[in-house]
Each structure stands twice: as structure tokens, then as C-alpha cells.
Amino acid sequence: MPTSDHADWIRRDAAVVWHGFTQMSCYADNTPLIIDRAEGRELVDTDGNRYLDAISSLWVTTLGHRVPELDDAVRAQLDRVAHTTLLGNGNTATIRFTEALVPRLPTPGCHVLYASDGAAAVEQALRIAFQWWTNQGEHSRQHYLALGDAYHGDTIGALSLGAGGFGTDVYDPLRFPVLRTPGYHDPHWDDAAVAALDEHGDELAALVIEPLVQGAAGMAVTTPQQVRRVVDHAQALGILVIADEVAVGFGRTGTLFASEQCGIEPDLVAMGKGITGGYLPLSATAASPKVYDGFLGEDLSETTLYHGHSYSGNALACAVALRHLELLDDWDVLTNVVARADELGTLLAEQVTDAPGVGDVRRRGLMTGVELAPPADGLRWGRRVCAAAVRRGVLLRPLGDVVVLMPPLTVTAEEINRIVETLAAALDEVCGD
Ligand SMILES: Cc1ncc(COP(=O)(O)O)c(C=O)c1O
CATH class of the missing domain: 3.40.640.10 (Type I PLP-dependent aspartate aminotransferase-like (Major domain))
Structure with a gap:
């Protein structure tokens, strides 16, 4: 449950802000994050919880946040x-x-x-x-x-x-x-x-x-x-x-x-x-x-x-x-992109491609989509898998039943590991039997 401080921010938010691509009648019930600040590639919410920004704040962040x-x-x-x-x-x-x-x-x-x-x-x-x-x-x-x-x-x-x-x-x-x-x-x-x-x-x-x-x-x-x-x-x-x-x-x-x-x-x-x-x-x-x-x-x-x-x-x-x-x-950032993308590909093949619920994994560089294959309509696996990852400290957001991975270009090998391990655990929680 959100603490009172977090809940208060959500209440204030929902009272005045209209969020894009979001049904506002249940916005507050879907436990949104309210970000207060960031450090490097991590976002920090109003309760001090940290999340690795694995979607680059909707595909915009490249080098990280608060780059001096x-x-x-x-x-x-x-x-x-x-x-x-x-x-x-x-x-x-x-x-x-x-x-x-x-x-x-x-x-x-x-x-x-x-x-x-x-x-x-x-x-x-x-x-x-x-x-x-x-x-x-x-x-x-x-x-x-x-x-x-x-x-x-x-x-x-x-x-x-x-x-x-x-x-x-x-x-x-x-x-x-x-x-x-x-x-x-x-x-x-x-x-x-x-x-x-x-x-x-x-x-x-x-x-x-x-x-x-x-x-x-x-x-x-x-x-x-x-x-x-x-x-x-x-x-x-x-x-x-x-x-x-x-x-x-x-x-x-x-x-x-x-x-x-x-x-x-x-x-x-x-x-x-x-x-x-x-x-x-x-x-x-x-x-x-x-x-x-x-x-x-x-x-x-x-x-x-x-x-x-x-x-x-x-x-x-x-x-x-x-x-x-x-x-x-x-900083030779594109060399990092190529190296981290290769690691991402290998780890996804090892831990995600054959995981429960996964239909297809598509990737070019660091742009990745993990398509889920739910056995029935309406299970909202994409949203639920991402919510399970967020609870584990990795911020993901789906496109329908495709889980998007879009880490910042300066992502480290350790963070790539963390993203894939978290996704595998989230898949297991939501799609495992
Ligand atoms: C290929 C492509 N073109 C255009 C846009 C629109 O960009 P914006 O959301 O900044 O208007 C997007 C956004 O996701 C996109 O992916």
C-alpha cells in the first residue's frame, strides 16, 4: 500500500493532471509512480523507492538523468x-x-x-x-x-x-x-x-x-x-x-x-x-x-x-x-550500445525466449519487444508483467501484450543483467502455472 505521503501525491495529481494514454477514472487505483527526482539511470519516487528506468522515460533518455x-x-x-x-x-x-x-x-x-x-x-x-x-x-x-x-x-x-x-x-x-x-x-x-x-x-x-x-x-x-x-x-x-x-x-x-x-x-x-x-x-x-x-x-x-x-x-x-x-x-556511447545490446540478446535467449508466456522476442540494438502469448483474451499480461517488474524495482511499460525494453544508451552490463533477471521473475510470477 502507498504510504500517506505517496497517496497524497497521487490524490493531488489525479485532482488536476490529465495523463496521456491513461483512463483517469482508475488512474489512482493503478498504483502510479510519482517521481520526485533521479540519479543516473534510476528514478526515485516520493517514498524514496528506486527504479531502474528501463524504458528511458518513454524512449527519450539516452545518457541517463541528471548528467552533470x-x-x-x-x-x-x-x-x-x-x-x-x-x-x-x-x-x-x-x-x-x-x-x-x-x-x-x-x-x-x-x-x-x-x-x-x-x-x-x-x-x-x-x-x-x-x-x-x-x-x-x-x-x-x-x-x-x-x-x-x-x-x-x-x-x-x-x-x-x-x-x-x-x-x-x-x-x-x-x-x-x-x-x-x-x-x-x-x-x-x-x-x-x-x-x-x-x-x-x-x-x-x-x-x-x-x-x-x-x-x-x-x-x-x-x-x-x-x-x-x-x-x-x-x-x-x-x-x-x-x-x-x-x-x-x-x-x-x-x-x-x-x-x-x-x-x-x-x-x-x-x-x-x-x-x-x-x-x-x-x-x-x-x-x-x-x-x-x-x-x-x-x-x-x-x-x-x-x-x-x-x-x-x-x-x-x-x-x-x-x-x-x-x-x-x-564517451563513445554507440560502442556501449552495441556491446550491451549483444549481452541483452544473449541473456534474453537464455532466460526469456523460452520462459512461460513468451511468444516472440524482437530486438534491434537496445530496442526490444518481448511479445507475450496469453492463452485467452483479457488477461492483460503485458500490464501485469510490467507491474510485477516495477514492484521489483525495474520500470517497464508495455505496448498491449508486448513488454518493451528500452534502456538508456549508457546502461551497464550489471543493469542489463538486472533488467533481464527481473523480467524473467515477473514472467514467472504472472505467466507461470
Ligand atoms: C516513430 C515515431 N514517430 C513519432 C512519434 C511521436 O513522437 P511524440 O510522442 O514526441 O510526438 C513516436 C512516438 O512514440 C514514434 O515512435
Whole structure:
């Protein structure tokens, strides 16, 4: 039972805060954690209990929490300025970060348009792709090819690209239609995508794809070769390619961007989540020179991209994002990701793959989905297994009956061990007989 202090925080929380993806009528009964602070990769609740953050605070935290170097970067920027608008003017923090980011992106020579959330970065890419064609006097390319099981965020444009589910079907009347072919759960998804590109290529503004892993689909994975085949085919037909790197970007799969492993050069890249190391809301859309040049013209002319958010390119966020990018190199973080990911794979094979209740284990780098196979509907194994792990001090959150493991990129071998042992014990408790 929560102590009175913890219970009081839950009461205050439920009285005023509306939590996303959460049924508020029973929020308080589902023993939520109320986090008060963090140390490294551990979160500390209002009662002083500690939890290893094995979901990187919903896939955003990269180096850990309260990283002194990142804290200092925010403090130093506070002494200059927190935010100034990027609409028609610039900011030194944004310029410095963008100069460091552009050479690391899979789209050489790109320009970067900022927003705050992943969905907004996707939305920007949609608008840019659409207008790029109309700027050239081409008005017949008004559609997008998106994949089955896709998730690109919660704004209406991003929801339209997404395949639905997550209780969002109610918005179907608001969604614009997209051409949809199977996602990565179908091992032959690339054949279907290539056929659709051939059949509908003339109507398509862009192909939208999550390279390598469809995260919210329950960590559905594919091969770099299949991604490259489809992307190359789209680009050979002149169709723009939007890579949604919001989840897979910034190191999760073992390279800074998943597009690198696939050997693709998308025309547009949407990114967010790990871009600031999980510190501040920042997202971005990178556009290739071909795309960017298509918007150049007379001042105030119709070719201008009339789009921009109030907090676009926020200086505090860019300052911490720059320091984050430096630390990824200085600490050789991606080498740690590859080594820890290998260990994770081995331990999962030893302790989880054949454990009671497990149907499938999918992983690329540190992005992992453990799919449960409940014998009947309504058992809510995903939620119950994660709750059992939380009781043991490892914070997990499921996607339906898929238990997601997404440890921070600086996770240690000992912590990988702790995560897998805890998951195995939770599986035994919930799914064992
Ligand atoms: C692939 C992908 N795109 C976009 C988004 C939306 O990002 P945000 O929640 O920051 O709006 C997500 C979030 O999980 C995602 O996984």
C-alpha cells in the first residue's frame, strides 16, 4: 500500500493532471509512480523507492538523468537566454547545434526546421513534401504511402499516417486517406510496398517509413536490405522519402540514425525523443538540398513554407542537444550500445525466449519487444508483467501484450543483467502455472 505521503501525491495529481494514454477514472487505483527526482539511470519516487528506468522515460533518455555535463549546458545557456523566436531571426545556440547535427544526419547538406514533439516533426515533413510538389506546379501528387501498424504521433496528420489502434479509431472521420501496405510484421512487406509504388507512383508525394523498427507496433523489426530496397525504389520513381527516426534515431539501434545501417539517404528525416538526451522537448525535420531548394523564390512568394512553431529551435533545448551530441562521441556511447545490446540478446535467449508466456522476442540494438502469448483474451499480461517488474524495482511499460525494453544508451552490463533477471521473475510470477 502507498504510504500517506505517496497517496497524497497521487490524490493531488489525479485532482488536476490529465495523463496521456491513461483512463483517469482508475488512474489512482493503478498504483502510479510519482517521481520526485533521479540519479543516473534510476528514478526515485516520493517514498524514496528506486527504479531502474528501463524504458528511458518513454524512449527519450539516452545518457541517463541528471548528467552533470548536460545540467551544466542548460545552466550556461540560462545565463545567455532561454528562448528567442526563429521566425525570421536566428539564435546562436540553435546555429551551433545545427552546425554539429547536419554532418551527422543521413541526408547530406540538409537544412533543419525545428519543432517540439515527434508528431510535429512528422507533420512538418508531410507539409514540406506536399508543398514541394505544388511549388513545382505538380498538383496530382497528394497522397502518401504508409505502412501497416505504423505510428507517427498523435496530431491529425500524423494519426492519418498511422495505422490506427491505441483507441484512436474514433478519429477516423478526421483522418485523410493514405495508401497503406503491410508493415514489418509481414516478412514480405517490401514486395507489397514495391508493387504499390509501381502501381500508384504518379499519385504519391512521399513514402513514409520508420527505418528498421516500427516501435509502437510492438518493436516490429525488418532488415536493412528490405528498407533500402523500398526506399531506393521510391526514389528511383521520383517519390520523396520521409524517414521517421523519432524513435530509432539518436543511437537506439546501434548507429546514430537507423538510416545509416540501411544505407539510405532520405529526402526528409523527422527526429525527436533522444535529440536532447531526454532533457527538453525538441524535434526537427531535416530536408535534403533538393527539397529545400524547391522552396526558394521571391520574398513573400507562395513558394515560402508558411509553417513554424512558437518554441521552434528553443535555445535551452539546442544548448543541451549540442552537449549531448558531443558526449555521444566523447564517451563513445554507440560502442556501449552495441556491446550491451549483444549481452541483452544473449541473456534474453537464455532466460526469456523460452520462459512461460513468451511468444516472440524482437530486438534491434537496445530496442526490444518481448511479445507475450496469453492463452485467452483479457488477461492483460503485458500490464501485469510490467507491474510485477516495477514492484521489483525495474520500470517497464508495455505496448498491449508486448513488454518493451528500452534502456538508456549508457546502461551497464550489471543493469542489463538486472533488467533481464527481473523480467524473467515477473514472467514467472504472472505467466507461470
Ligand atoms: C516513430 C515515431 N514517430 C513519432 C512519434 C511521436 O513522437 P511524440 O510522442 O514526441 O510526438 C513516436 C512516438 O512514440 C514514434 O515512435
